[in-house]
Amino acid sequence: MSEIKVPDLGESISEGTIYKWHVKEGDVVGAGDVLAELETDKVNLEISAEEGGVISAILRQEGENVAVGEAIGVIGEAAGGEAKTPASSAAGSGGEAPAAPAPVPSAPAAAPAPPAAPEPSSAAASGEHLATPGARKLARERGIDLGEVGARDPIGRIAQADVQGHGAAAPAPKPADGGSKPAAAKAPESAAPSGGKEVERKRMSRRRLTIASRLVEAQHTAAMLTTFNEVDMTAILDIRKRRKDSFKEKHDVGLGFMSFFTKAVIGALKAYPLLNAEIDGEDLIIKKYYDIGIAVAAKEGLVVPVVRDADRLSFPQIEREIGELAAKARNNTLSLSELQGGTFTITNGGVFGSLLSTPILNTPQVGILGMHKIQLRPIALDETTTVNRPMMYIALSYDHRIVDGSEAVSFLVKVKELLEDPESLLLEG
Structure with missing residues (x-):
């Protein structure tokens, strides 16, 4: 297993923004393959794989700011291994991996619902949750306890995608008009400055x-x-x-x-x-x-x-x-x-x-x-x-x-x- 890290970006540039991921969790990559595109103050740079394997975790999402040397993803070994079981069983289909909510253990007896119950209590009690800054921020905004979120990262770090996946089901019962889409929560905030009229809030690029x-x-x-x-x-x-x-x-x-x-x-x-x-x-x-x-x-x-x-x-x-x-x-x-x-x-x-x-x-x-x-x-x-x-x-x-x-x-x-x-x-x- 190896981490995908932000490379040295050149003189006077210490951080960048993830502009685009060219891979997703479960994808098989080879050494030298382009994994992501990073936007800096001046130019866009490509991040390539230093070795081959399977993308077992994406830790930082598009639009997030990252520093030089920071880990933004994890590449696992392509041949076997518990972390890659969902990807390998999907016969190379990257789209199958996110759908498997089961955490790291590969034992078939572990159903999706039961492991989620013990995790919240133990993690929440200790207050120690490995999570990316983006995941913590999103959890605060949505009022989600990180102890209740399952991590797909082999090392147990909670990514922003994990929080999004957890929150997709939680807010569904709250809106009366059936708006279960995550974007619905942002509509009032972006519409407020214009007195309820339609506006678009767009983040400025770096x-x-x-x-x-x-x-x-x-x-x-x-x-x-x-x-x-x-x-x-x-x-x-x-x-x-x-x-x-x-x-x-x-x-x-x-x-x-x-x-x-x-x-x-x-x-x-x-x-x-x-x-x-x-x-x-x-x-x-x-x-x-x-x-x-x-x-x-x-x-x-x-x-x-x-x-x-x-x-x-x-x-x-x-x-x-x-x-x-x-x-x-x-x-x-x-x-x-x-x-x-x-x-x-x-x-x-x-x-x-x-x-x-x-x-x-x-x-x-x-x-x-x-x-x-x-x-x-x-x-x-x-x-x-x-x-x-x-x-x-x-x-x-x-x-x-x-x-x-x-x-x-x-x-x-x-x-x-x-x-x-x-x-x-x-x-x-």
């Missing part, structure tokens, strides 16, 4: 909580200010129109806008290096490298993977790197190293139709560029000539503690100039 915390922290710790400008995208659109097919054929990647903006940002950062810095106590750390974060909207929330040494990459290399990182973000396969660091961030709200916004700093960075929707607008070329041009508003949010307004405005003007004259990106980007 990543969403982290995003919320960091955004509030950025507003509380930085003197954040935003300046705006607009870019005539005619030249870039013309290049993409003329070159996109040959670019795709040669490099096997599409020519998008992000490579142009990344190059333009790098050129502006070289001219105004304080936008590529961060504050450390009373010191400024001015970075001489350009690791550009690209904000990506993933299912679980916004993430910012980093394109390393972007100043050394060509247009196709930047496009390919951004495409691969975005795909990983949407598939929850980003590694921690791909999210850490970064000296400046670019975010593109234009893909969702945003015409104008004020991006929030990705601390400890002191600058973030916001891109927006390209829209045809009338532009006066001179006193008598007005033409329609594809225009984009761009926004720079910056930390006013170290970046003056004149420097921020000049930085954004530099970005504008480089984008409106794309050939200059070859020289300054």
Whole structure:
């Protein structure tokens, strides 16, 4: 028998949330099989089996917070053994295991009802019950004595599923309308704030909580200010129109806008290096490298993977790197190293139709560029000539503690100039 433990999650991460179990009690697994998915503040990680056997107990349920090194399940030996009797007799059917209420003893003479009677009295009298925090919490909420709950764990530890299984039958007689479903007990609590009207109470994911915390922290710790400008995208659109097919054929990647903006940002950062810095106590750390974060909207929330040494990459290399990182973000396969660091961030709200916004700093960075929707607008070329041009508003949010307004405005003007004259990106980007 071996315990399934939460592995080391990397620097500065001490706990996570069980996002999904890929196995259930009674399932036969082999060494290296993925057992569960763990959600951390930044990425989702898979927990694999260190050895083969049968899942004899799941100690922590989906949605529960767990610490590094904590046991979340138990793998028993596949060949025989009392703990695996229900699974083996079910001929490998994992769905049969939870239905057998009998505790650990495998003797056929022990009927389900009799063992339940002695357990409560002895356990309750001693007050000593092995139980997970989630099980204790659920038992308190439902008013269930842990001494009355049978544990399927071979070592006798009561899991949240055991409490749920015990409580499913107990509340049935109480409601007069026949509502025997566990969810019925939660309805009044979630409906109360809206005066009886229908609402849905949904727990925030760990990543969403982290995003919320960091955004509030950025507003509380930085003197954040935003300046705006607009870019005539005619030249870039013309290049993409003329070159996109040959670019795709040669490099096997599409020519998008992000490579142009990344190059333009790098050129502006070289001219105004304080936008590529961060504050450390009373010191400024001015970075001489350009690791550009690209904000990506993933299912679980916004993430910012980093394109390393972007100043050394060509247009196709930047496009390919951004495409691969975005795909990983949407598939929850980003590694921690791909999210850490970064000296400046670019975010593109234009893909969702945003015409104008004020991006929030990705601390400890002191600058973030916001891109927006390209829209045809009338532009006066001179006193008598007005033409329609594809225009984009761009926004720079910056930390006013170290970046003056004149420097921020000049930085954004530099970005504008480089984008409106794309050939200059070859020289300054």
